[in-house]
């Protein structure tokens with residue numbers, strides 16, 4: 001049987017490619033050199049940055065309404081809890097990807113492909 005080897009990726013189109021190939025009966029193997037699948041976008045790029053940007057945007061919004069007479073006190077930022085929130089989102093999405101691989105019988109090998 002033909003085997004398809006892929007590096008792990010996050011962007012939805014890539015995930016669909018993995019799943020699509022598996023759905024077509026191909027044996028798909030993902031090789032990942034990092035500790036988790038999901039690539040830059042999920043683990044260190046888009047998802048974590050958007051989580052932090054959302055928090056920043058909420059702060060900005062609360063500041064912007066002061067011109068309408070709604071004044072919030074200056075926020076206390078607990079970086080540790082904020083980071084835990086970010087990690088929780090990443091972990092949820094990574095476990096979703098792992099589950100997807102399991103369901104589609106996509107094998108994941110951790111190591112560097114040469």
Ligand SMILES: Cc1cc2nc3c(=O)[nH]c(=O)nc-3n(C[C@H](O)[C@H](O)[C@H](O)COP(=O)(O)OP(=O)(O)OC[C@H]3O[C@@H](n4cnc5c(N)ncnc54)[C@H](O)[C@@H]3O)c2cc1C
Nearest residue numbers: 007008009031032033034039040041045046049111112113
């Ligand atoms: C801070 C930040 C914010 C971003 N925000 C956005 C955004 O909002 N929207 C957007 O569209 N893009 C964003 N990006 C860009 C996005 O993350 C990348 O475009 C995307 O991750 C590229 O995906 P990829 O699958 O090509 O590569 P990668 O995400 O790098 O995935 C490749 C995977 O293959 C693994 N790999 C590579 N070589 C080997 C090997 N030899 N053996 C084993 N494994 C290997 C890597 O470890 C990695 O997991 C952002 C990036 C950063 C850094």
